[in-house]
Every structure is written in C-alpha cells, then in structure tokens.
Amino acid sequence: MERLGFQEIKTINYYDHRDDICSKVYHNEILDAIVILDFNITEIDSSGVFSYREYTNLQNQFMKKYKFLYRFCNENFNRENLCKILDKTLEIPLVPTKNIGRTGVDASYLEHHFETVFFELYGEASYDLLSKEEQLVGFNGENIFADYVVEKLNEKVVIEENGESYHHPQKTGLSKYIKQIERQNALVYQSYKVFRFSTNEIEFKDRMVEEMKIYLGNREEFIPQRLLVQERKYKLYEHQNLTLNQLQEMRKDGIKSTVIVLPTGTGKSTIAEEDIKLFLQEKPEAKVLILVPTLALKNQWIKNLITTFSKNSVGDSIGQQIYVSTYSRIINRKNEFNPEDFKYIVIDEAHHSVAPGMAKILKYFNADFLLGMTATQERLDKKKLESIFSTTEVNLTLKEAIEKEICCPIRIFRLESNIDLSEVRFNGKDYISGDLEKKIVIASRNELIADTIDKYFGKDVDGLSTKQGIVFCVNVAHASMMAKLLNERGISAAAVSGKDSDSQKNIEKYLNGEIRFLTSCQLISEGWDAPKTSVIVMARPTMSKVIYYQQLGRGTRRAENKEALYLIDVVDNYSFSSIPWTANSLFKNPLYSPFGDVLTGVRSWNGEMIYLEHLLEKEMDLQEVNIETFESIYGDYISSEELARELFLSTDTITAWIKKGEIVPDYSTKLGRVSYYKFKPERVEEIRVLKNLKKRDETTILDDFWEFIEEGSYSLSYKIIFILALIKNLEKDGEADFEKVKADYISYYRKRLEDGLPVDKKSCPYTAEYLNSDKEITRNIIVNPFEKFERKRFIYYGKDLKNIGFSFYLWQKIDSDFIKKLKNKMLEDLESYYKDLGGAGDTSIFR
Incomplete structure (x- = not known):
C-alpha cells in the first residue's frame, strides 16, 4: 500500500x-x-x-x-x-x-x-x-x-x-x-x-x-428533482417554425443557451433536428453532441437522425459528426474529449441536467449553442438551470398546448369506487405502498376497473374497440391481476415491470399494435414514445403531482386517427389529509361530467363521443368536484416532529404544549388513533420567542449537556444513578442495553435496602416490592430520570430495540476524558446527595 x-x-x-x-x-x-x-x-x-x-x-x-x-x-x-x-x-x-x-x-x-x-x-x-x-x-x-x-x-x-x-x-x-x-x-x-x-x-x-x-446534510444542500416553475417573460409559441426562428434570433443576439419546455408530443425532437440542420449550414465542419438519459432514447434519436443526415455522420462512435450518447457514458468518459470538441449540444430530458454529474459535463464543454428540451416543468428550478442554460423559460404549459391543439384533448371519466382509503398512511412523498396494496389490490376494485374499460373500450364497442392504453398499477402483482382481468374480457393486455424479463417484448408488441393494453407499475413514466396511446387509467392513486403528470404525459401526443386521450381517474374514499391528484386537481377545474373536457368539464356529442353517448347510463349535468389536494395546500408546512427538532425539544414536549393550548398548530387531523399537527415554517422562531428558548443546535449540544449536569438539581437521586448505570454499560457506539442499565440501577437501591440505609428521601417509592416489579421500575425510569434527558435530546431510548444511548450529535463530541469527568461528577454528586441519608453506601457497582 x-x-x-x-x-x-x-x-x-x-x-x-x-x-x-x-x-x-x-x-x-x-x-x-x-x-x-x-x-x-x-x-x-x-x-x-x-x-x-x-x-x-x-x-x-x-x-x-x-x-x-x-x-x-x-x-x-x-x-x-x-x-x-x-x-x-x-x-x-x-x-x-x-x-x-x-x-x-x-x-x-x-x-x-x-x-x-x-x-x-x-x-x-x-x-x-x-x-x-x-x-x-x-x-x-x-x-x-x-x-x-x-x-x-x-x-x-x-x-x-x-x-x-x-x-x-x-x-x-x-x-x-x-x-x-x-x-x-x-x-x-x-x-x-x-x-x-x-x-x-x-x-x-x-x-x-x-x-x-x-451524513446527508441540510435540506438546503440538496438538489430537488421536482420543482414548480412560474411562467417567465420569454416564451416559445405554438408553431415549430416560429420556435426555429426564435432560436436563430437568439444566436444572432449572442444568447448561447436555452431550454425548450413543451409538453410531450409537441415536436421538440423535430425542432432540434431542423435547428441542427440550419446550424450546420452555417458551420458545416462543426460537431454536434446529443445527450439522452437512456439507451432506448439514444437508439430512437439515431434512428430518426439518419433519415435526415447521412448514415455515416450519425451514431454513437466518437468520430462521427453527430455523436449521440447517454448521460452515464459521457460522465464516465468526459476526459476523452476536448472542451472545444462540440459546437452544438442537445440535452434531451433537460430537467435531469441539474444533477451534479450532468451539470459538470455541460459546464465542461464550451459549445456555441446549448439546447435543452423537456416536458417536465415541475422539475425545473430557475437559478440552477440558469447557471447551465442562461434562459430557462416555461415555454408552453400542457393546458396551453391543449388549447392550441398541439396536444390532443383530454376527456375525463371519474370512476368512483367504494374503497375506503382514509386511513392509508403516507410518508410525505406518497402513500406507503404496503398500506396501499392491502386496500387497492382487491377483487371488487379490480373488477370494477376492468368492467369499465370493457364497457367503453371493449372489443364490442363501435368506433373505440381498437384504442390502446396503459393502466398504472400499485405493484407487480396488481399489474398482473389487471392484465389477467382484461384478457378474460377479450381485451389483449400484458403486464410490464422491471421484474419481468418479457416486459420489453410486450412493449414492442404494444408499439406494433399487437397488444391493446399495458398494465404497469411505474416502469413507463418518462421518456417513452407511444403516440397511439389513447386511454390512461390511473388505478394507483398518488399524492405526487410529478408522478401523476408524467404518467398522464404518456398519452398526450397527437397521432393519426386519435381524437382525444380518454383518462379514467379511479376515485376512492379519502380523508382530506390524504387526497390524491386527479385531472381536475391538475388543471384546477372543479367542473366535471363523464367524458367531459378536462379544461371545461363540458361534454360534447360529436366525433367519437357519439359512440359513448348510448353507453352512459344516465345524463349528468356539470357537477362540482374537489380539486384541492393535501400537497397543494400543506406541502410547505412542517410537522410537529420537525418543529421539535428545530427547537431541540422532544416531540412529546410539543404535543404537551398543543394539548395545553400553549401553542396552536396551523393544521391538525386525526388518522385512526394518531393525531398529526403541521405548522407554517415561520412559526419556528415565533414559538422559540414565545417559550423563551435558547438558540441551540448540534454545535452547542456538549456545552448544553454539561450545563444541565452542573445544575445539580436533584429532587431525588434518580438522575445520578441513571447516568452512572448508563456509563457502566456503554458500548462503542454510545448506546447501552436498557435491561443491563436497569439491572444496575435496581442493584444500587436494593443494596441500600440490604445494608439498612434509607433508599432515598421519604417521597421515593422504591420499596423492595416496587423494585421487584419489572413493569413499575421500567415505567419509573422512563418517566423520571430518562425523560429529563430525552426532553432536551441528550439521550434517547429505542423502545423496540431495548437500547438507550446518547444523542448521536452528543456522542460525536464525547471522548474518554469527558466520560471520566462525567462519571466523577456523578460520584461526587452522589456523595453530596446522600450526605445526610447515611452516606452514598456501596458504589462499587459503578466503580
């Protein structure tokens, strides 16, 4: 070495x-x-x-x-x-x-x-x-x-x-x-x-x-992958020719980079191909780099480009004039290139470019023009993308694309089930899959979805019996069940997932029209091109706007003989705090009628809708539906646990203040037996001032702990004995087996009784009988000495693990000298405490 x-x-x-x-x-x-x-x-x-x-x-x-x-x-x-x-x-x-x-x-x-x-x-x-x-x-x-x-x-x-x-x-x-x-x-x-x-x-x-x-750091250090971006001053309009003109004008004005943000199906790739052609007319010797996230997209780009450019000039070999590469390949082979090698760079799915690896790549190459393309505006962040592209405008929203007839219209059908999801837990990102599958993957709901697809798009439905679609499911098992039910109804379907080796074959069959429906558990959500997809079924509720938007985007492309995208939103019963996204929420449209327009809620009776008219069991006027989701309202609020952490207090302390009415949450709800509280972020400092709390963090924790120890305020001897027993049983990681700590804690008081010494002050309940009750003594230790330390986040108790130990922040600052100092301090305090109670007695158990 x-x-x-x-x-x-x-x-x-x-x-x-x-x-x-x-x-x-x-x-x-x-x-x-x-x-x-x-x-x-x-x-x-x-x-x-x-x-x-x-x-x-x-x-x-x-x-x-x-x-x-x-x-x-x-x-x-x-x-x-x-x-x-x-x-x-x-x-x-x-x-x-x-x-x-x-x-x-x-x-x-x-x-x-x-x-x-x-x-x-x-x-x-x-x-x-x-x-x-x-x-x-x-x-x-x-x-x-x-x-x-x-x-x-x-x-x-x-x-x-x-x-x-x-x-x-x-x-x-x-x-x-x-x-x-x-x-x-x-x-x-x-x-x-x-x-x-x-x-x-x-x-x-x-x-x-x-x-x-x-180990992970503060939230401010992270690069979010999904960010909502507001519309900005620069805008690309509906026609591709105008976009091309804009790109040329930008180059004339000295702007070296931009991002095209257009919904799926609006011709971003065509714009790039045409602009590359114009660029090479001016600089015929220039090299072009096209970066994509996946191998499938790389092959798709090469296939399309060789119809416009010569076959020998396009490919994934470094010497070719138009070099197409995946992100991972270029990241690992950056040093094979000179920063001046490529004069024109295209980044497909540009919302990934803010990742550290890609950001370094794009800053490494000194291109004359850098063109980013994305359909996922939710992941854009102005400052981060501007540092790479210089302009990061949201050029066209999905709503605008539908209004301008660039994307196909969307017709919604809300399929209401009687399944109760009000107590399905969520983890801040989305529903907990284990809970969700227990509620969702049940026969009655699956049959209802399959029957609805069959009713409106089955083999016997005039005009709609050839429509292809995707059913988004909870997990692999759910996808397999849905495919089975559709096949039983004569609708060809196949499940696709990362687990099934036949998935790619089934996707190819779908693209070739040999299979009508794919049932998927999140495999096909981004960067996948199937314009003929005319039906999307949201059979998996999601609280993530990004996931919902991406899944919807699999069907928004226009195609020959495709009049509209038919979206089936499966709507279950929820509590307000767990309302998932729907099309009405996404487009902020509270008006709905079966197969009504996603933007207006109005249902027309022309074109393909004629075939659906007689299938609807009854006429329904426009009705109002809830478009609010928990995420849209409370996404930025912090939980009581996060509030406690910011204030360096225990969650129990926050809960106690709430129950006493000393602080009032900005939102509260109850799911089962558990109450959830949320606060606006600005309340942290307000509550700190209200409760006269000292500013504390991980940098002050050792001083705070020693200050607490030196206070020496002992109504009973519990804290002293607890710390001595903990120190004796500490492992290298700052934790101890609670049962061992408890055994030494009990032993000290038993020995005092055996030696005829007062166990403690008269108010102490520690009789021989009490010390023999495991349940009572455990409760007493947790409620009394431990709680005093836990409240200030100095020591924690892992109830399920039967472990007790120092805060990780605190343990990182503790060394052997500090442990010796703490032990000596506790022994001195023990002698002082029992001075008038017959002395400290036998302390050999701790020495």
Missing part, C-alpha cells in the same frame, strides 16, 4: 475481548482517498458475531470525511485493480449487461422506517429530494439498484438500508460479502458517497435522525 502512496492510519477491532485486527485503514493524502482492507471478517468463532452497527457507523464516518472510500477483503484484494480504480481507467459498461430485475415499488419494513425518519427530518414536502430504487451500473455491467439516491450541490449520495441477515459479513459469507463491497466500490468510482444504515440504526429513530443529518 505504501508503494501506492497510502499510509496506515488505523486498525479496527470489532471485538472488545479479542486481539484480532479485523480491518486496516489506509489513507492517500494526495487523492484524499481511504482504503479499508478486511482480514478474515466473515469468519465466526466462539466469540460470536460482532456489532454490525459499529461496522456501518465507522465506515460512514470515513465515507463522510474523505473524498473516496474503497473497501476490499484480503482474500480478493488485487493491487492492479486498485491502481485502475485510483487512475480512473476502469471501463464501466454503458448499460447493464446482466439484467437482474427489481420492482422498485413495494416498500419493505426497513424502507418504511427509513422514509418515516427522512420525511420527519426534512419535511413532508421533501419528496422531491429522494430518488428511490435508482438503477445504476456495476463494474461488470450488472444492475445496481440503489435503495435511495440524494443529489447534493457538490456530490451524489447513495443510501443503503442493510438488514443484518443479508449484509453482515459473518452472516452473508465471503463470496456474497465480496460482491457487496465490489458493488459499493463501483458506486464510489462513479463519484457516489455510499452510506449504510443497519436495522438497529434505522429502528432507533431519534438517533437515526441525527446520523442522517450529519
């Missing part, structure tokens, strides 16, 4: 009672890189299994502190491969060569816990910060499905939730562990920080919140 410029800086032993070195840590100062080398880490002997939490925590600390962290087992360490990794000369395939499916829809137990913590920390409106089940590529072309990805201003972060049964080195065995760390190394190689959180960390919610904030 020394020959590679690495110096050993630490040895790690995960056992307290063995001398074995489990891992060595090496540091290269020039590269700011860490290499961890594990020795026999998967072996188990009589010492048992070491703490996986300590393993992940140590790695996370190194991952945070240094630019790169690579990990190897001594058994698979290869110096040549490490050199390639450090030199950035390893070739990662453009797309996965080993297509191992994963659905990315169902929330696991750990995911539910993680998302709960994430949205409590960053607010329920933070769904735009977290990308779930993102598909990446490993060293050998294998799929890597990252549990979560967060993009920050200066880095990309992967978050992995590690159940110990599947990830602990001693439980997985050597071969699986090697695959695990190779997967991690591939992500780090691609400039991701990888943070791992074990089951114990995720379940210990209070400490997890603090770890997450330390």
Whole structure:
C-alpha cells in the first residue's frame, strides 16, 4: 500500500475481548482517498458475531470525511485493480449487461422506517429530494439498484438500508460479502458517497435522525428533482417554425443557451433536428453532441437522425459528426474529449441536467449553442438551470398546448369506487405502498376497473374497440391481476415491470399494435414514445403531482386517427389529509361530467363521443368536484416532529404544549388513533420567542449537556444513578442495553435496602416490592430520570430495540476524558446527595 502512496492510519477491532485486527485503514493524502482492507471478517468463532452497527457507523464516518472510500477483503484484494480504480481507467459498461430485475415499488419494513425518519427530518414536502430504487451500473455491467439516491450541490449520495441477515459479513459469507463491497466500490468510482444504515440504526429513530443529518446534510444542500416553475417573460409559441426562428434570433443576439419546455408530443425532437440542420449550414465542419438519459432514447434519436443526415455522420462512435450518447457514458468518459470538441449540444430530458454529474459535463464543454428540451416543468428550478442554460423559460404549459391543439384533448371519466382509503398512511412523498396494496389490490376494485374499460373500450364497442392504453398499477402483482382481468374480457393486455424479463417484448408488441393494453407499475413514466396511446387509467392513486403528470404525459401526443386521450381517474374514499391528484386537481377545474373536457368539464356529442353517448347510463349535468389536494395546500408546512427538532425539544414536549393550548398548530387531523399537527415554517422562531428558548443546535449540544449536569438539581437521586448505570454499560457506539442499565440501577437501591440505609428521601417509592416489579421500575425510569434527558435530546431510548444511548450529535463530541469527568461528577454528586441519608453506601457497582 505504501508503494501506492497510502499510509496506515488505523486498525479496527470489532471485538472488545479479542486481539484480532479485523480491518486496516489506509489513507492517500494526495487523492484524499481511504482504503479499508478486511482480514478474515466473515469468519465466526466462539466469540460470536460482532456489532454490525459499529461496522456501518465507522465506515460512514470515513465515507463522510474523505473524498473516496474503497473497501476490499484480503482474500480478493488485487493491487492492479486498485491502481485502475485510483487512475480512473476502469471501463464501466454503458448499460447493464446482466439484467437482474427489481420492482422498485413495494416498500419493505426497513424502507418504511427509513422514509418515516427522512420525511420527519426534512419535511413532508421533501419528496422531491429522494430518488428511490435508482438503477445504476456495476463494474461488470450488472444492475445496481440503489435503495435511495440524494443529489447534493457538490456530490451524489447513495443510501443503503442493510438488514443484518443479508449484509453482515459473518452472516452473508465471503463470496456474497465480496460482491457487496465490489458493488459499493463501483458506486464510489462513479463519484457516489455510499452510506449504510443497519436495522438497529434505522429502528432507533431519534438517533437515526441525527446520523442522517450529519451524513446527508441540510435540506438546503440538496438538489430537488421536482420543482414548480412560474411562467417567465420569454416564451416559445405554438408553431415549430416560429420556435426555429426564435432560436436563430437568439444566436444572432449572442444568447448561447436555452431550454425548450413543451409538453410531450409537441415536436421538440423535430425542432432540434431542423435547428441542427440550419446550424450546420452555417458551420458545416462543426460537431454536434446529443445527450439522452437512456439507451432506448439514444437508439430512437439515431434512428430518426439518419433519415435526415447521412448514415455515416450519425451514431454513437466518437468520430462521427453527430455523436449521440447517454448521460452515464459521457460522465464516465468526459476526459476523452476536448472542451472545444462540440459546437452544438442537445440535452434531451433537460430537467435531469441539474444533477451534479450532468451539470459538470455541460459546464465542461464550451459549445456555441446549448439546447435543452423537456416536458417536465415541475422539475425545473430557475437559478440552477440558469447557471447551465442562461434562459430557462416555461415555454408552453400542457393546458396551453391543449388549447392550441398541439396536444390532443383530454376527456375525463371519474370512476368512483367504494374503497375506503382514509386511513392509508403516507410518508410525505406518497402513500406507503404496503398500506396501499392491502386496500387497492382487491377483487371488487379490480373488477370494477376492468368492467369499465370493457364497457367503453371493449372489443364490442363501435368506433373505440381498437384504442390502446396503459393502466398504472400499485405493484407487480396488481399489474398482473389487471392484465389477467382484461384478457378474460377479450381485451389483449400484458403486464410490464422491471421484474419481468418479457416486459420489453410486450412493449414492442404494444408499439406494433399487437397488444391493446399495458398494465404497469411505474416502469413507463418518462421518456417513452407511444403516440397511439389513447386511454390512461390511473388505478394507483398518488399524492405526487410529478408522478401523476408524467404518467398522464404518456398519452398526450397527437397521432393519426386519435381524437382525444380518454383518462379514467379511479376515485376512492379519502380523508382530506390524504387526497390524491386527479385531472381536475391538475388543471384546477372543479367542473366535471363523464367524458367531459378536462379544461371545461363540458361534454360534447360529436366525433367519437357519439359512440359513448348510448353507453352512459344516465345524463349528468356539470357537477362540482374537489380539486384541492393535501400537497397543494400543506406541502410547505412542517410537522410537529420537525418543529421539535428545530427547537431541540422532544416531540412529546410539543404535543404537551398543543394539548395545553400553549401553542396552536396551523393544521391538525386525526388518522385512526394518531393525531398529526403541521405548522407554517415561520412559526419556528415565533414559538422559540414565545417559550423563551435558547438558540441551540448540534454545535452547542456538549456545552448544553454539561450545563444541565452542573445544575445539580436533584429532587431525588434518580438522575445520578441513571447516568452512572448508563456509563457502566456503554458500548462503542454510545448506546447501552436498557435491561443491563436497569439491572444496575435496581442493584444500587436494593443494596441500600440490604445494608439498612434509607433508599432515598421519604417521597421515593422504591420499596423492595416496587423494585421487584419489572413493569413499575421500567415505567419509573422512563418517566423520571430518562425523560429529563430525552426532553432536551441528550439521550434517547429505542423502545423496540431495548437500547438507550446518547444523542448521536452528543456522542460525536464525547471522548474518554469527558466520560471520566462525567462519571466523577456523578460520584461526587452522589456523595453530596446522600450526605445526610447515611452516606452514598456501596458504589462499587459503578466503580
């Protein structure tokens, strides 16, 4: 390692009672890189299994502190491969060569816990910060499905939730562990920080919140993926020729970049092709770069371009004049190009360009003109995109595109079910999948949807029996059920998902007209071209405007013999706090009639509507429907948990103030037994002033804790004994087994009784009988000494884990000298407290 410029800086032993070195840590100062080398880490002997939490925590600390962290087992360490990794000369395939499916829809137990913590920390409106089940590529072309990805201003972060049964080195065995760390190394190689959180960390919610904030940072550092943008002064109009004229005028005026924001189906690609042709007429030797997010889009662009330009000049070979590349390829091969190589650059799906990797690419190349194209205005952010494109106008909304007949009209049918979703939980981003599938994936609802499709678009419906469509479902199982029900009714259908290897074949059949309906669980939502799609069924309710908008966009393109998009919104029963998006909400139109126009609610009786007229069971005048959603009104509000965190208080303290009427939430609701409270963000400072709270944060926590200790206000001896018992049983991660702490706590008071000393002041209930009641003494410890520390967020109790420990913020600042000082202080206070009560007695249990 020394020959590679690495110096050993630490040895790690995960056992307290063995001398074995489990891992060595090496540091290269020039590269700011860490290499961890594990020795026999998967072996188990009589010492048992070491703490996986300590393993992940140590790695996370190194991952945070240094630019790169690579990990190897001594058994698979290869110096040549490490050199390639450090030199950035390893070739990662453009797309996965080993297509191992994963659905990315169902929330696991750990995911539910993680998302709960994430949205409590960053607010329920933070769904735009977290990308779930993102598909990446490993060293050998294998799929890597990252549990979560967060993009920050200066880095990309992967978050992995590690159940110990599947990830602990001693439980997985050597071969699986090697695959695990190779997967991690591939992500780090691609400039991701990888943070791992074990089951114990995720379940210990209070400490997890603090770890997450330390490792992930503040919300302000994140790059949102979905942002609402207001209309701006510059605007592209309805005709493509006018848009082309605008682009030429911009270049004449010295504007070097812009973004075309047009809804799906309005000819963005055609505009780009024609503008490239005009550009090359002026600069025939110039090279063009076209960047796209997926391999499918790359092939689609090449196929279209070779009909306009010569076949030899277009392709994915570096020497060709018009070079088409995926984002990932150009990011990994940036150094193969000179900044001046491309004079014209096109970025398809430009809303992704604010990601750190793409932003660096676009700033690297010094093009004469940079053209971004997107249909997803919700993800645009003015400042971030302007830093790349200089102009970021929303050129045409979907509503405007429909009014100008660029996109097809949308006709809505609200299919009302009697399913009660009022108590389906949501995590701030969307409904919790596990809850949703229990309510949604039921026979009666599925039959209702299938019968409705059959009634209006079935094989026997005149004029509409050839319409093709997509049914968006909850999960893979739901998609399979819906496909089965449609096929039973004589409507050809197939389920598609990341799990099914036949999905791509079924998509091709759909595009060729061999299949009428696809049932999907989020696989086809963005960057997919099927203009003949005439029916969209929203069978999966969603609280995410972005997801709803993208799914709707799969059917808005115009096509030959396509009069309109028929949108079936499945409307269930909800509480107000969990109302999903519908077309009426999206277009802010409260008026509805069956198959009425999405913009007006008015139903016409001409064209294809003639075929539907006799199928409608009764005439319905315009009726008013609710267009408000929880997200549209309360998306920016903060929860009581987030308020507590901002004030460095416990949630129980906030709840107590609310119940006493000392503070009033801006919104409250009750789902089942649980009450939810929300506050406007500006209330934080107001409440701080109202309650005369000192400004506290993670930087002051050690001083705050010691100040609290030095107060020495003891109505009874509980706090002293609690801290001494905690210190005695502390593990390396600042936690202790609650049962062990409790046992030592009880032992001290029992010994006083045995020695004939007063157990405490007369007000203390600790009789021999009381100390023998596990339930009573547990309740007493939690309510009395612990609560005093928990209220100030110094110490937390993981009830489900039976763990108790210091705040993660606090533990990061505590060293062995501080523990000694704290212990001595508590022993001194113990002597002082019992001075007139027969003395401190036998304290050997703590010494």
